[in-house]
Amino acid sequence: MTPEKGNQKRWSRKKKLENMPAFTLLQESIRETTAYIPKSELLTVNAMIVEGNYRDEQGNMVTIPMIPIEVYRIIRRDAVLESLEIVDLRNALETIPSGIDIQRAHELYSSIKEDGTAMITSLPDEEGKTEKVQVNISTRMIAEALNVSDEGVSFRAKKDVQGEVFKKKGAAATFEDMTNIQVRFPTRLFMQFFMADDKRPARFTTPNHTAAITYTWANQQIDPVILNHAELIFDLLTKKKKHEVISYLGAPEMLTKIAYFALGKTDELPPSPSQLDWIENTHEEEIRIEQETRSQRAKRRRRAGTEEEEVSPGKDKKPMSSKQAEKEDRAQREALFERRAEEFRKQRADEGDFEDKWKPKYEQETKRKADRDIPQRSQLFSSSSETEKTEESDDSQRSSPRPIFDEYEDYEDPFADKGSPEKPKKNYAASPRQTAQRPIITEPWEEMEAYQRLIIENVQRMHLIARQGKDEASEEIEGLNAQLRTAEKQN
Helix, strand or coil: CCCCCCCHHHHHHHHHHHCCCCCCCEEEEEEECCCCCCHHHHHCCCCCCEEEEEECCCCCEEEEEECCHHHHHHHHCHHHHHHHHHCCCHHHHCCCCECCCHHHHHHHHHHCCCCCEEEEECCCCCCCCCCEEEEECCHHHHHHHHCCCCCCECCCCCCCCCCCCECCCCCCCCHHHECCHHHHHHHHHHHHHHCCCCCCCCCCCCCCHHHHHHHHHHHCCCCCCCECHHHHHHHHHHCCCCCCCCCECCCHHHHHHHHHHHHCCHHHCCECCCHHHHHCCCCHHHHHHHHCCHHHHHHHHHHHCCCCCCCCCCHHHCCCCHHHHHHHHHHHHHHHHHHHHHHHHHHHHHHCCHHHHHHHHHHHHHHHHHHHHCCCHHHHHCCCCCCCCCCCCHHHHHCCCCCHHHHHHHCCCCCCCCCCCCCCCCCCCCCCCCHHHCCCCCCHHHHHHHHHHHHHHHHHHHHHHHHHCHHHHHHHHHHHHHHHHHHHHHC
């Protein structure tokens, strides 16, 4: 029996899934999809939400949405972070995102009971063996796994909200009908990341009324409010009426975190993939060609040089039916999907790795700046054309000449009280008895340094002699003065 044209793709995916193991994602089924987060917001950060198909143990085909790590760029905005603080979700969405374990997420959602017990397959041991284990899910476990609060204001309690929460009453109220604009986007984020559904939402436009009412009430409070999100998520998992056959698995990232925390394997959580990994493994070109209209197919062939005939201009001017309009719109989305994928690949290729691209440039710039700003000793005190090494030892730096006024820092008052013994100093003063100890002068600046030291030490010695008495010191002072006059003539 041949399937109808509208169900042909679904039928082909189901046939391919029959030959695949259970809980294995069909790579050819991955495509961009609508979600609670609007596409207009996703385009601002070059991100998209995709979905794929797998089959469960009974052979039923299940659709699963997947959130790549690029979507989390939206949460880093200041305006979004402020709105998440109002509804007490900032800590939960700022944690490191995880990937998806399809099998354990599906088993947790399908087997959990009202008391929180569920049957999950354990992770493979060293021998690769697994077994079904029973876990007990509680609000405390959900709080620690998702980094949400299990205390504070309960979502079950009735809230005294000022004004109306929705413009229209009833279950048909949408996000656009919420009167408080500031909590619309946080409500969408809650539905996207924490709302586990077993049936695909029709248009992803209906919020959870309990969350919408509580968030509106929290925004009307003066002080920040702590909300018990763990209790709300537990109620959505255990008390929500489920269908007999699961055809859609919402919030698989959240279910994976809870399942791994219950198994005590949070360190082995799968990493959050990039959308580039999914795009490169799909057959988007084949899907796009199947969905293109007759005129688009002719234009593509003419560009490729496979068809030279012109398409009659009157053929495509007929009013399109709703199905044709939907196909054309889908083809445009697929083309946009490919263009963004190509931009992502170019961006990743241009950025490269920091260690390979930016670190050598940084080191080279730092060395060039150091060579330019710090003059070498050979440039200041040496007349030779050869330059010395850039790094000198501390001894060579200490042997370089100091400014004239720095010499007077060594002068110490002989009448001051010295708490600790003075370190021995080199004596460059040439007294009549120490003429042989005078250093050999080789450079002009060394001669000037020796002359300065001679003056300072002679003045210090004169202070000491004056304390002994004029009669005893007169002869030695005259000798020092004669020595100074001789040094002055030599300089």
